Amino acid sequence: MDKNMLIGLSYGGGYGSLPGAWRMPGVDPKSYADFDIVVKHAQAAERGKLHFLFLPDGFGKLEDIENAPPIMTLDVMLTLGAIARETKHIGLLATGSTTFNEPYNLARQFKALDVMSHGRAGWNAITSSTNDAAANYGVTIPSSEVRYGRAHEAVQLVQALWGSWGRDAWVHNQESGEFTKKGQILPINLQGKYVGARGPLYTPPSEQGQPIIVHAGGSPNAHELAGRFASVVIGSTFTIEDARAQRNAFREAAKRYGRDPDEIKFFAGVMTTIAKDRRTALDRRIQLTEREFPQRVAYLQSMLGIRLNVNQLDKPLTKEQLSAARPSPYDPRSANALKIAKEGWSLRDILAHGVIDYHPVIVGPGAEAADHMQAWFEAGAADGFWISTDVYADGIDAFVDEVVPILQERGLFHQDYEGKTLRENLGVPDQYGIDPRNDKN
Numbered sequence: 001m002d003k004n005m006l007i008g009l010s011y012g013g014g015y016g017s018l019p020g021a022w023r024m025p026g027v028d029p030k031s032y033a034d035f036d037i038v039v040k041h042a043q044a045a046e047r048g049k050l051h052f053l054f055l056p057d058g059f060g061k062l063e064d065i066e067n068a069p070p071i072m073t074l075d076v077m078l079t080l081g082a083i084a085r086e087t088k089h090i091g092l093l094a095t096g097s098t099t100f101n102e103p104y105n106l107a108r109q110f111k112a113l114d115v116m117s118h119g120r121a122g123w124n125a126i127t128s129s130t131n132d133a134a135a136n137y138g139v140t141i142p143s144s145e146v147r148y149g150r151a152h153e154a155v156q157l158v159q160a161l162w163g164s165w166g167r168d169a170w171v172h173n174q175e176s177g178e179f180t181k182k183g184q185i186l187p188i189n190l191q192g193k194y195v196g197a198r199g200p201l202y203t204p205p206s207e208q209g210q211p212i213i214v215h216a217g218g219s220p221n222a223h224e225l226a227g228r229f230a231s232v233v234i235g236s237t238f239t240i241e242d243a244r245a246q247r248n249a250f251r252e253a254a255k256r257y258g259r260d261p262d263e264i265k266f267f268a269g270v271m272t273t274i275a276k277d278r279r280t281a282l283d284r285r286i287q288l289t290e291r292e293f294p295q296r297v298a299y300l301q302s303m304l305g306i307r308l309n310v311n312q313l314d315k316p317l318t319k320e321q322l323s324a325a326r327p328s329p330y331d332p333r334s335a336n337a338l339k340i341a342k343e344g345w346s347l348r349d350i351l352a353h354g355v356i357d358y359h360p361v362i363v364g365p366g367a368e369a370a371d372h373m374q375a376w377f378e379a380g381a382a383d384g385f386w387i388s389t390d391v392y393a394d395g396i397d398a399f400v401d402e403v404v405p406i407l408q409e410r411g412l413f414h415q416d417y418e419g420k421t422l423r424e425n426l427g428v429p430d431q432y433g434i435d436p437r438n439d440k441n
């Protein structure tokens with residue numbers, strides 16, 4: 001194979017992807033509000049040549065704030081602004097809702113980040129889907145039709161604004177006094193059904209022209225939006241078969257918009273707890289997630305269709321329980337949960353394997369993560385992976401030191417950044433302003 005996999009790091013809050021991360025030894029409990037620490041985490045990912053940081057964002061309720069920190073950064077754009085100044089290569093992807101922002105604001109902020117980072121920005125254009133988020137804007141969540149209608153218009157409008165400052169317009173000639181070329185910075189005067197803007201934007205191009213478009217989702221609406229505009233899709237999937245089907249759905253959608261399917265890169269999620277052996281990794285995960293086990297036992301019962309005893313966390317499932325267990329057809333994680341249970345682990349260890357987590361979970365030595373990623377990549381299930389490490393303080397380093405070198409040795413991951421911009425590093429074609437293939441209305 002002559003193609004390398006792509007790898008991004010999910011970064012939310014300041015502690016890690018597991019709820020107990022903020023209480024781990026060596027973790028500063030104030031990391032969430034400490035930008036020196038946030039920058040250190042970004043630099044750790046860059047040391048491993050990871051392609052990007054992906055900052056999710058949510059605008060909903062605070063969950064369990066008495067016991068656990070928020071899961072998002074204080075502000076995605078300001079966080080990436082701080083990181084941009086202290087890193088050189090890693091891509092900077094932030095989530096920005098098309099429902100709760102005006103395109104003009106999004107266009108300014110993301111292009112400013114792109115200029116500031118010398119061409120490393122990406123916009124995860126999502127629609128937001130909950131009333132919890134809508135409540136912070138004093139409204140209820142619009143219908144899917146309205147949200148996606150607005151999203152299609154918003155992305156086009158943002159790109160039109162990005163292109164409104166001509167690529168070669170800025171001459172800044174101090175002698176002649178010509179600041180920009182006449183007629184190359186023009187209003188766009190676009191008004192759609194949902195959004196509009198006059199423009200122009202007063203932001204020159206970055207080294208990659210303008211930010212790349214990212215989308216996170218998996219619904220048919222997501223296929224259309226991403227197929228039309230996105231270079232990167234942040235996916236959520238538990239099996240190779242499902243990932244392959246999702247990836248193909250995005251690729252087919254891209255074709256419908258006249259694009260080459262290779263222009264859209266599908267990323268599958270992986271959660272990691274890397275340690276020297278399985279036992280050490282399981283113990284670390286127990287420490288990080290044990291508070292949730294009572295709830296999770298209840299849920300595991302429904303995944304396996306049997307009764308479990310929360311007071312017997314130390315015991316493996318009995319022969320009777322195992323023979324009665326049936327993986328739930330409603331949860332794609334059930335078959336894996338049963339497989340782990342059949343290996344004879346205690347109930348506590350079954351849960352510590354992350355059988356009810358949000359993505360496939362690797363709990364063990366780095367080679368296991370590398371094996372998982374290689375198998376998915378070679379099966380055509382993903383172009384890359386977005387990694388959620390358990391604890392940022394040492395989990396990013398563990399991934400970088402224990403997984404990345406194995407992937408590099410196997411010829412599956414680059415030895416260094418290909419270029420200076422995110423487009424060059426991801427292999428995303430040049431674009432400035434609207435994609436002419438989309439310029440139909």
Ligand SMILES: Cc1cc2nc3c(=O)[nH]c(=O)nc-3n(C[C@H](O)[C@H](O)[C@H](O)COP(=O)(O)O)c2cc1C
Binds near residue numbers: 129234
């Ligand atoms: C992997 C993944 C990551 C997502 N990240 C975010 C996010 O950071 N912020 C957000 O508001 N929504 C996020 N979403 C939600 C999607 O944007 C979308 O609203 C959701 O998948 C529901 O789809 P629908 O709007 O088509 O019904 C994410 C979805 C997926 C699958």
